[in-house]
Amino acid sequence: MSAAPGIHARLQLARADFVLDVDLQLPGDGVTALFGPSGCGKTTCLRAIAGLERARGAVHVNGDVWQDDARRTWVPTHRRALGYVFQEASLFAHLTVQRNIEYGWKRLPAAQRRVSLEHAVELLGLSALLARMPQLLSGGERQRVAIARALGASPRVLLMDEPLAALDAARKAEVLPYLERLQRELRIPMLYVTHSADEVARLATHLVLLRAGRVLAQGAPAALMARLDLPLATGDGAAALVHGRVQAWDAQDHLLTVGFAGGRLHVTTPHARAVGEEARLRVLARDVSLARSPPQATSVLNVLPACIVQIAPDAPGQVMVRLDAGGTALMARITVRSQRELGLAEGETVFAQVKGVALAD
Numbered sequence: 331m332s333a334a335p336g337i338h339a340r341l342q343l344a345r346a347d348f349v350l351d352v353d354l355q356l357p358g359d360g361v362t363a364l365f366g367p368s369g370c371g372k373t374t375c376l377r378a379i380a381g382l383e384r385a386r387g388a389v390h391v392n393g394d395v396w397q398d399d400a401r402r403t404w405v406p407t408h409r410r411a412l413g414y415v416f417q418e419a420s421l422f423a424h425l426t427v428q429r430n431i432e433y434g435w436k437r438l439p440a441a442q443r444r445v446s447l448e449h450a451v452e453l454l455g456l457s458a459l460l461a462r463m464p465q466l467l468s469g470g471e472r473q474r475v476a477i478a479r480a481l482g483a484s485p486r487v488l489l490m491d492e493p494l495a496a497l498d499a500a501r502k503a504e505v506l507p508y509l510e511r512l513q514r515e516l517r518i519p520m521l522y523v524t525h526s527a528d529e530v531a532r533l534a535t536h537l538v539l540l541r542a543g544r545v546l547a548q549g550a551p552a553a554l555m556a557r558l559d560l561p562l563a564t565g566d567g568a569a570a571l572v573h574g575r576v577q578a579w580d581a582q583d584h585l586l587t588v589g590f591a592g593g594r595l596h597v598t599t600p601h602a603r604a605v606g607e608e609a610r611l612r613v614l615a616r617d618v619s620l621a622r623s624p625p626q627a628t629s630v631l632n633v634l635p636a637c638i639v640q641i642a643p644d645a646p647g648q649v650m651v652r653l654d655a656g657g658t659a660l661m662a663r664i665t666v667r668s669q670r671e672l673g674l675a676e677g678e679t680v681f682a683q684v685k686g687v688a689l690a691d
């Protein structure tokens with residue numbers, strides 16, 4: 331394996347009824363989501379990268395060699411510059427928020443400190459909570475403290491194991507913007523384990539799909555989400571991810587217009603966004619219907635001409651249709667009857683009516 335930038339992890343490990351065998355070549359920045367069903371080995375991967383689990387193989391992180399069996403190199407976990415955030419924030423109950431955050435930072439030689447405590451506190455919005463004891467924090471606040479504490483160790487990578495899974499929807503919505511901000515401002519690569527397609531759509535810049543201890547597929551989230559042969563593109567949560575830029579904001583109607591290769595989509599949102607800003611949109615396959623001719627006098631604002639690329643069976647009575655709208659993938663989940671009655675087949679042009687679209691970022 332090379333010492334080049336990027337995260338390379340070749341890991342092999344056998345348990346009684348589970349084998350992990352992966353060769354991960356991940357970007358050295360951004361958020362890599364590890365996604366897959368329960369028991370597929372996501373946590374085991376993170377733990378092996380951290381050195382908490384002894385797998386055979388090698389782990390290189392942006393030039394640092396943490397493990398390389400061929401060279402008999404093994405760096406113990408406490409010497410790996412990493413931050414680990416668990417599902418449940420495991421804060422020290424007898425220490426204030428401030429002391430919790432200082433914990434890793436104080437143990438680090440000054441020359442190795444790349445993230446200041448003030449910056450970590452500011453990034454996670456914790457300045458008003460520094461004197462509190464952990465028992466008096468909400469779940470979302472606790473998780474923000476855990477993340478700030480992980481940053482105190484000036485990590486070369488942040489390993490996040492379902493950091494939002496224990497939180498309710500409101501708390502998730504509270505913590506997510508902090509994760510995005512962290513990513514934008516500190517640019518520390520994150521390996522992010524999740525079960526949630528929402529979190530993948532919102533955060534991930536690279537996606538690894540795991541199944542039964544192996545890599546099923548990896549690549550750009552938008553590309554993998556629209557692959558009908560992969561599990562993300564089945565069922566109710568199947569969605570396309572559309573990358574574009576804000577073209578206009580109509581304050582009166584709270585309507586944002588986002589342009590992308592293939593057209594533009596209007597999305598209602600309470601908050602203004604600046605023209606020119608990047609935007610990610612999530613379009614659920616169940617919110618897209620298809621018509622043979624341009625619909626007239628419809629309440630649907632978004633109608634895009636598109637070409638049918640592929641039709642695959644979905645739930646009983648349903649098919650998933652992959653569309654190409656000028657180079658951007660969309661998906662529509664329609665009934666088998668509609669497909670038959672409209673005579674829809676691969677290679678044909680249709681009009682996609684997008685009934686719902688949401689900002690994913």
Ligand SMILES: Nc1ncnc2c1ncn2[C@@H]1O[C@H](COP(=O)(O)OP(=O)(O)OP(=O)(O)O)[C@@H](O)[C@H]1O
Binds near residue numbers: 347372
């Ligand atoms: N300490 C352990 N001892 C033995 N088997 C384990 C241990 N930890 C996990 N396993 C098994 O290893 C496999 C992979 O577990 P892992 O926790 O990595 O999966 P996961 O994808 O993270 O699952 P989840 O999404 O449920 O957290 C599972 O079959 C699990 O039962």
